[in-house]
Amino acid sequence: MSETLAPTPGQTIGPFFHDALPYDGGAFLVPAGTAGAVRLHGTVYDGSGAPVPDALLEVRQADPSGAAPRAEGSLRRDGRFTGWGRAATDASGRYAFTTVEPAGVDGGAAFFSVVVLARGLLDRLFTRAYLPGQSDAFLAGLPAAEAQTLRVVREDDGSLRFDVHLQGDRETVFLRYPRHER
Amino acid sequence: MDSQARITAEIAEAHAATPPGGAQPRIDFLPYRSSALRHPTKDLRHADPEGIELVAPVFGHSDVDPVEADLTIQHGGEPIGERMLLTGRVLDGDGRPVRHQLVEIWQANAGGRYIHKRDQHPAPIDPSFTGVGRCLTDGDGVYRFTTIKPGPYPWRNHLNAWRPAHIHFSLFGTEFTQRLVTQMYFPGDPLFALDPIYQSITDQAARDRLVATYDHDLTTHEWATGYRWDIVLTGTHATPLERDDHE
Numbered sequence: 001m002s003e004t005l006a007p008t009p010g011q012t013i014g015p016f017f018h019d020a021l022p023y024d025g026g027a028f029l030v031p032a033g034t035a036g037a038v039r040l041h042g043t044v045y046d047g048s049g050a051p052v053p054d055a056l057l058e059v060r061q062a063d064p065s066g067a068a069p070r071a072e073g074s075l076r077r078d079g080r081f082t083g084w085g086r087a088a089t090d091a092s093g094r095y096a097f098t099t100v101e102p103a104g105v106d107g108g109a110a111f112f113s114v115v116v117l118a119r120g121l122l123d124r125l126f127t128r129a130y131l132p133g134q135s136d137a138f139l140a141g142l143p144a145a146e147a148q149t150l151r152v153v154r155e156d157d158g159s160l161r162f163d164v165h166l167q168g169d170r171e172t173v174f175l176r177y178p179r180h181e182r
Numbered sequence: 183m184d185s186q187a188r189i190t191a192e193i194a195e196a197h198a199a200t201p202p203g204g205a206q207p208r209i210d211f212l213p214y215r216s217s218a219l220r221h222p223t224k225d226l227r228h229a230d231p232e233g234i235e236l237v238a239p240v241f242g243h244s245d246v247d248p249v250e251a252d253l254t255i256q257h258g259g260e261p262i263g264e265r266m267l268l269t270g271r272v273l274d275g276d277g278r279p280v281r282h283q284l285v286e287i288w289q290a291n292a293g294g295r296y297i298h299k300r301d302q303h304p305a306p307i308d309p310s311f312t313g314v315g316r317c318l319t320d321g322d323g324v325y326r327f328t329t330i331k332p333g334p335y336p337w338r339n340h341l342n343a344w345r346p347a348h349i350h351f352s353l354f355g356t357e358f359t360q361r362l363v364t365q366m367y368f369p370g371d372p373l374f375a376l377d378p379i380y381q382s383i384t385d386q387a388a389r390d391r392l393v394a395t396y397d398h399d400l401t402t403h404e405w406a407t408g409y410r411w412d413i414v415l416t417g418t419h420a421t422p423l424e425r426d427d428h429e
Contacts, residue, residue, distance in 0.1 A: 004275045004276065004417050005273060005275055005276070005277055005414045006205060006387070006388070006391065006414065007205055007206075007275060007362075007391075007414050007415060007416045007417075008362065008364060008391050008392065008413045008414050008415070009205060009206050009207055009364060009383045009388050009389070009391060009392060010206060010207060010362055010363060010364050011207065011350075011363070011364045011365040011379060011380075011382075011383075011392070012214075012217075012363075012365075012379060013350070013363050014350065014365075014379075015298070015300055016288065016290075016296045016298040016300065016301060016350075017288060017350065018298060019288065019296075019297055019298055019312065019313075019314055020286060020287070020288030020313075020314045020350070020352075021286060021288075021352060046219040046220050047218075047219035047220070047223075048219050050219075052220065058361070060234050060235070060237075060238075060239060060358045061234055062233065062234050068233065068234050068236075068237040069237075069239075069240075070237065070240050071240060072240045072241055072242030072243075072244055072245055073242070073244050073245060074239055074241065074245060075241065075245035075246065075284075075316075076244055076245055078244070082239060082240070083234070083239065084239035102234070104233065105232070105233030105234055106232075106233060108232050108233045111234075112234075113234050113235045113358055115358075115361050117363055118220055119216055119220075120214070120216030120217050120218075120219070120220035120221075121209065121217065121220045121221060122207040122208065122209045122211060122214065122217055122221070122379070122382045123206055123207050123209055124361055124362070124363050125222070125226075126235075126359065126361075128229075138229055138230075142227070146227075166219070166220050166221065166222060167219055167220065167221060167222055167223055171222050171223065171224055172222070173224075173227050174222050174226050174227070175226060175227055175228075175229040176226035176227065176228055176229070177228075177229060177230070177231050177235075177359045177416075177419065178228070178230065178231075178419060179275065179416065179417035179418075179419065180359070180416045180417065181204065181205050181206045182206045182209075182226060
């Protein structure tokens with residue numbers, strides 16, 4: 001590995017991103033009504049249990065065969081599956097994507113990689129949303145209560161719910177990757 | 183509301199209590215009041231990135247129209263304010279240019295007002311400026327925008343709180359783990375020392391990396407001033423073989 005350059009620090013996304021980052025179709029990784037389409041949804045909470053109405057989530061995912069999409073076209077979707085989407089939370093702190101369920105890549109567990117941004121949050125955070133029944137060494141290595149925060153819940157209507165707790169008793173496990181300070 | 187003196191004292195205390203050399207903001211930085219309930223209190227868990235985390239989303243010319251890089255021509259009239267050219271390179275932590283990747287920006291207008299409905303402070307909206315732009319980096323990792331220099335603006339963190347003028351940036355690398363959202367500032371801003379968001383980065387050298395440089399060679403005769411700001415993303419994890427497969 002060559003010499004590492006000092007990274008540019010992150011800063012909060014602030015309150016004024018809604019005219020810039022969310023876009024029409026951003027939360028629809030597949031069109032509604034697509035065979036196998038599923039809603040991935042949830043609420044973002046702060047440390048008092050109050051919903052966070054000015055958060056932004058991005059998901060990155062494989063397709064149902066476990067392939068990592070490298071197709072362009074996320075901003076002006078034309079039917080290609082790009083495996084990336086973006087959704088702001090609403091006034092109730094809720095977000096929702098319409099997508100398909102990923103398979104694991106290269107035999108790994110199936111999860112959505114999730115980036116969380118919000119006013120009041122000074123840097124972006126990474127987490128994983130594991131599909132029901134999936135596990136791997138990382139998840140198995142966490143205390144049970146922490147692992148639970150990374151598990152997607154299948155609702156009675158078949159949708160997938162993944163709540164994010166920025167702080168508190170049910171605080172979501174957030175990730176740090178090697179070579180990164182955060 | 184707390185006074186600026188109180189916030190400034192809290193900033194100094196937080197800096198004194200933080201080991202030197204941190205490259206990233208503290209997320210538990212209470213002088214920024216909104217952060218109090220919105221940061222995790224547990225340590226981040228070490229994870230080896232795998233699979234989808236090692237692959238950034240791909241953007242291309244089907245996503246971004248070249249005119250989106252010029253924020254001064256999108257609304258039929260000339261915006262008020264100092265026209266400026268803003269350019270720089272996006273590099274990964276190993277110094278490689280991040281090629282053909284999406285860069286998104288948003289900002290206040292010259293009067294310090296955002297188009298956003300939540301910004302209600304009494305500065306004028308400019309009908310010729312919404313302050314939103316996108317571009318793709320070129321084959322050398324270079325981005326380039328034409329815009330208007332934003333003004334500082336008041337906010338309600340504390341009494342008489344003013345944000346230094348800044349432009350918000352959203353960036354992707356070659357891996358999703360390199361996702362970066364940040365803010366670029368202007369050299370010599372007198373509000374730097376007072377701003378709890380900027381000062382959440384406790385290391386001066388790291389703070390300096392968010393400040394653009396005035397570049398007279400970029401400035402164009404009777405047209406626009408020029409600023410340069412290079413961006414370094416965090417390091418990659420994929421092996422060179424994995425990377426080369428897809429370049």
